Amino acid sequence: MYGLATFWKSKKGNILNQLNSMQNKCLQMIMGTFHTTNIAAMEIEASILPINLWMELKLNMEALRIARLTEDHLIIC
Numbered sequence: 001m002y003g004l005a006t007f008w009k010s011k012k013g014n015i016l017n018q019l020n021s022m023q024n025k026c027l028q029m030i031m032g033t034f035h036t037t038n039i040a041a042m043e044i045e046a047s048i049l050p051i052n053l054w055m056e057l058k059l060n061m062e063a064l065r066i067a068r069l070t071e072d073h074l075i076i077c
Contacts, residue, residue, distance in 0.1 A: 019051045 009016075027042045028035060043050055049057065069076055 016052060019055075023048075023051045 024039050024042075027033075027039070027046060027048065028037065031037075031042055031046060033042060040050075042048075048054075066075065
């Protein structure tokens with residue numbers, strides 16, 4: 001997700017709540033479950049990380065990518 005580091009940790013958690021809601025609706029559509037089905041159970045069954053863990057993973061991967069850049073890279077300069 002473009003700009004992830006910039007916007008996902010808001011003070012009120014509005015963005016995380018919206019993303020959780022969107023992921024839950026998508027899981028329900030993909031799996032064909034009722035809206036009362038436990039979200040954690042759907043995530044496990046679909047092998048999908050909760051959105052907050054997925055975003056932390058992406059941020060960590062991006063930090064590692066930037067840390068491996070050479071000192072003369074345009075992003076570092």
